[in-house]
Amino acid sequence: MDFSYCLTKDVKLPVSIRIATLEGIRDTFQQQDNLPDLYITVQLFGDNKPLTVPIKTSYKAFRNHWSWNEWLTLPIKYCDLPSSAQFAITVWETIGPRKVKPVGGTTLRLFGKQFTLRKGKQKLHIWRDCEADGNHDTSTPSKLSNHEDNDMNKLEKLMKRFDCGDIRPEEWLDVMVFRQIENIHKNISSTSTELALYVDLPKFDFPVVYGEMEYNLPGPFTVVQNSAAHNINDDDPLRAAMSQQIYPDQHNTNNELDRQTLMHYSIVLDPDFQRENPVEAKHRRLVRSHRNGPLDRDLKPNPKIRDELNVLPHKREEGSVSEAFTLDGTCSALIDFNFQALTKFLKCVVWTDHTEVRQAVDLLPLWVDIDVDDALELLGKEFENRAVRAYAVNQLRKADDEDLFLYLLQLVQALKFECTSDKTLDPNGSSLAQFLIDRATNDLILGTFFYWYVIVECEDLVCGKLYAKVAFHYIEALIRSPEGYKRRIDMREQGKLMSKLTILARDVRNIKEPRLKKIDHMRAKIADPKGTLYKFKAITLPLEPDKQISGVIASKSSMFNSNLQPLRITFQCEDGSEYPIIFKTGDDLRQDQLVIQIISLMNRLLLKENLDLKLTPYKVLATAADTGLMQFVPSVSLAAVLNEHQNNILNFFKAHHPSTEPGNVYGIDPKVMETYIRSCAGYCVITYLLGVGDRHLDNLLLSTDGHLFHVDFGFILGRDPKPFPPPMKLCKEMIEAMGGANSPHYLSFQQYCYTAFTTLRRNANLILNLFSLMVDANIPDIKIEPDKAVMKVQEKFRLDLTEEAAISYFRGLISESVNALFPQIMETVHKWAQYWRR
Numbered sequence: 001m002d003f004s005y006c007l008t009k010d011v012k013l014p015v016s017i018r019i020a021t022l023e024g025i026r027d028t029f030q031q032q033d034n035l036p037d038l039y040i041t042v043q044l045f046g047d048n049k050p051l052t053v054p055i056k057t058s059y060k061a062f063r064n065h066w067s068w069n070e071w072l073t074l075p076i077k078y079c080d081l082p083s084s085a086q087f088a089i090t091v092w093e094t095i096g097p098r099k100v101k102p103v104g105g106t107t108l109r110l111f112g113k114q115f116t117l118r119k120g121k122q123k124l125h126i127w128r129d130c131e132a133d134g135n136h137d138t139s140t141p142s143k144l145s146n147h148e149d150n151d152m153n154k155l156e157k158l159m160k161r162f163d164c165g166d167i168r169p170e171e172w173l174d175v176m177v178f179r180q181i182e183n184i185h186k187n188i189s190s191t192s193t194e195l196a197l198y199v200d201l202p203k204f205d206f207p208v209v210y211g212e213m214e215y216n217l218p219g220p221f222t223v224v225q226n227s228a229a230h231n232i233n234d235d236d237p238l239r240a241a242m243s244q245q246i247y248p249d250q251h252n253t254n255n256e257l258d259r260q261t262l263m264h265y266s267i268v269l270d271p272d273f274q275r276e277n278p279v280e281a282k283h284r285r286l287v288r289s290h291r292n293g294p295l296d297r298d299l300k301p302n303p304k305i306r307d308e309l310n311v312l313p314h315k316r317e318e319g320s321v322s323e324a325f326t327l328d329g330t331c332s333a334l335i336d337f338n339f340q341a342l343t344k345f346l347k348c349v350v351w352t353d354h355t356e357v358r359q360a361v362d363l364l365p366l367w368v369d370i371d372v373d374d375a376l377e378l379l380g381k382e383f384e385n386r387a388v389r390a391y392a393v394n395q396l397r398k399a400d401d402e403d404l405f406l407y408l409l410q411l412v413q414a415l416k417f418e419c420t421s422d423k424t425l426d427p428n429g430s431s432l433a434q435f436l437i438d439r440a441t442n443d444l445i446l447g448t449f450f451y452w453y454v455i456v457e458c459e460d461l462v463c464g465k466l467y468a469k470v471a472f473h474y475i476e477a478l479i480r481s482p483e484g485y486k487r488r489i490d491m492r493e494q495g496k497l498m499s500k501l502t503i504l505a506r507d508v509r510n511i512k513e514p515r516l517k518k519i520d521h522m523r524a525k526i527a528d529p530k531g532t533l534y535k536f537k538a539i540t541l542p543l544e545p546d547k548q549i550s551g552v553i554a555s556k557s558s559m560f561n562s563n564l565q566p567l568r569i570t571f572q573c574e575d576g577s578e579y580p581i582i583f584k585t586g587d588d589l590r591q592d593q594l595v596i597q598i599i600s601l602m603n604r605l606l607l608k609e610n611l612d613l614k615l616t617p618y619k620v621l622a623t624a625a626d627t628g629l630m631q632f633v634p635s636v637s638l639a640a641v642l643n644e645h646q647n648n649i650l651n652f653f654k655a656h657h658p659s660t661e662p663g664n665v666y667g668i669d670p671k672v673m674e675t676y677i678r679s680c681a682g683y684c685v686i687t688y689l690l691g692v693g694d695r696h697l698d699n700l701l702l703s704t705d706g707h708l709f710h711v712d713f714g715f716i717l718g719r720d721p722k723p724f725p726p727p728m729k730l731c732k733e734m735i736e737a738m739g740g741a742n743s744p745h746y747l748s749f750q751q752y753c754y755t756a757f758t759t760l761r762r763n764a765n766l767i768l769n770l771f772s773l774m775v776d777a778n779i780p781d782i783k784i785e786p787d788k789a790v791m792k793v794q795e796k797f798r799l800d801l802t803e804e805a806a807i808s809y810f811r812g813l814i815s816e817s818v819n820a821l822f823p824q825i826m827e828t829v830h831k832w833a834q835y836w837r838r
Helices: 151-163 171-191 227-231 237-246 255-262 278-288 303-314 329-336 342-347 354-366 372-377 386-396 401-418 431-442 444-457 464-480 484-509 515-527 590-608 638-644 649-656 670-689 732-737 744-762 764-772 786-797 803-818 822-837
Strands: 014-023 038-046 066-077 086-096 099-109 120-128 195-201 221-225 265-269 539-541 544-552 567-573 578-585 620-622 627-631 700-702 708-710
Touching (some): 014 038, 099 195, 354 386, 372 764, 401 431, 401 444, 401 464, 431 444, 444 484, 444 620, 464 484, 484 515, 484 578, 590 620, 590 627, 590 670, 590 744, 649 670, 649 732, 670 708, 670 744, 670 786, 670 803
Antiparallel strands (some): 014 195, 099 120, 120 195, 221 265, 544 567, 620 627
């Protein structure tokens, strides 16, 4: 039996009701030739008080019967409803200009038995010549007890059950039953003098049960004696919870004694506990030993604290060993043994204590140099102290431009945490802003991407002014630099080019013609000599600042067959080469931009370990909240490869890179096979770690030289529109191209997966810190649960396991993905959906 249900406190949808029809004959209407103008008002009441203003139906002219079939949405959500909520519904008749009178009213409770939300069709009795009464003991109830045994009422109850899916449908029988019920209803309605209103309530996948919002009281509590408290119900959950807090030692051994004791007490908020306890504050100062000097080298930690410090750099939990830090011997041990645990130490500092803050800041120059990943963590929102942030920026100055580019996206986001208390930013007073402006001014690639990262954030409603000020100071610094004025003009021309492409994309999309006609129209516009796209003065390509472009090649530009119809634009470069890009409008590319940046970083980390997995981190740049550029990589979707080559990827490779060397059982170039195996392994690991969803054969691309790579990262961090997705995208066709699950190539694939997983696992702190800097960015899948974004990635690394256990765990994930049946079914469904879309 299914016991699944949902609580109203979790339903964030507005309350709605559908007004269907009004049935029955009223004496005053029988002599009229035309039906009078009626309208209906709905108001929500609770606890004998109105919860909303009345909402009324729109005007309709009636001929044969009263029928509205109109949904009314009330300005209140289900999560805000009290258990006594009820609809007060009144039918009104217009009798003159600004004059109405009530035809009748009825009151419908939203919650039925066991406080379950009503759903589906409802028949409401209308009480004549009165307005609906929204009181708890209403005089206009929607149900009449003396009519419960009426045959028509019984049929309507059965119909309601059928409509809600409680009765299994039988098509041949249902047709006859519905016809008979319709005749019975017509006969009864023609002779009845009662008015009945039919309405529809929303249906949910699960029963919705009333559940109150839970609020946490602000702070600790004290308990006072209360002789009247013995009347409290023994099952009171609040009292049980407080019993655990008041008697933690006895609760597990003698629950009954706790309950009887607590019956004589009530809970009262003690305001004294909201202030700092002077005893605790003094104890903290004594323990942390605020001396005149910043550090006493003669003091050493005891063996227990030393053991805790040994594992400290490997922990991410805040304050996990906060009691070990005393600003004395502990810090001395950390510095002496070169433990890179500065971030953990700073998290344990009491930043409201000025003396402790001063000593912590004095220790910074004495600390061993920290890595880039630790410096990035110090730029997060947890660290507001200017000295700490300046120290982190000084560590970043050691990174070269190529390394800094890998973290530039997160560093731009970290500018949000440089604000002062009044939410303003002074770039001259912000070490991070000044550092980024200086580096962007001196390097063309950094400067181009920094400019566009900042420009996109200027559209943000919350921090837009902050980034506008940064952009202004950057342009000022750029103009003062050598050749800076030319770069400023170049950036302006880049913006104009993006505007022209946006207009072109929208114009082509709005043409009501087949796709081929749209492409012809687009090429004609580009090739127009009077236009501004065919030829223009050479400017920097925002996506690839090393390239200078001077025009668009019309004959090699096209449009993709998808919902948003992105354009394929081929630029003519000054060096004679061509650069194809994908220009998208109506789509936020910032999430794809983040994923590609992380893939590029992971590729760099793997290459440092001499592990080349042949990844294809193509370039993505968002130029606005709904426009952007993507590098076009010549390739074919895996779906097209399988359709055109008899469901065999090897046939695709044989068609482009055949090999007749002796001993080559697969008949393809061994380099192509090696590239394919390595790229499969790399993307399997990366897409698993990032929780990439919505994987199907149309967003897995394959190049002729064996590079397999993923595109379209609209779902990350575990989100997936398909039910029961496998941990990683590894279909049986991909395994068959390696020679099967028992081939040496498949064993090599597995080994590459294990090596890549363990390598990235050792760099998990850097990747997690990058994600932590993005929690306030406008990334769709991060905005859903920003407080859990980092945790979702951290869980994939399984840092709680040893390296051997982690490899064993990952081996199980591969087997689970290869043997998953349900994703294969969903892939077939997706193929049919793509077919009908075309």
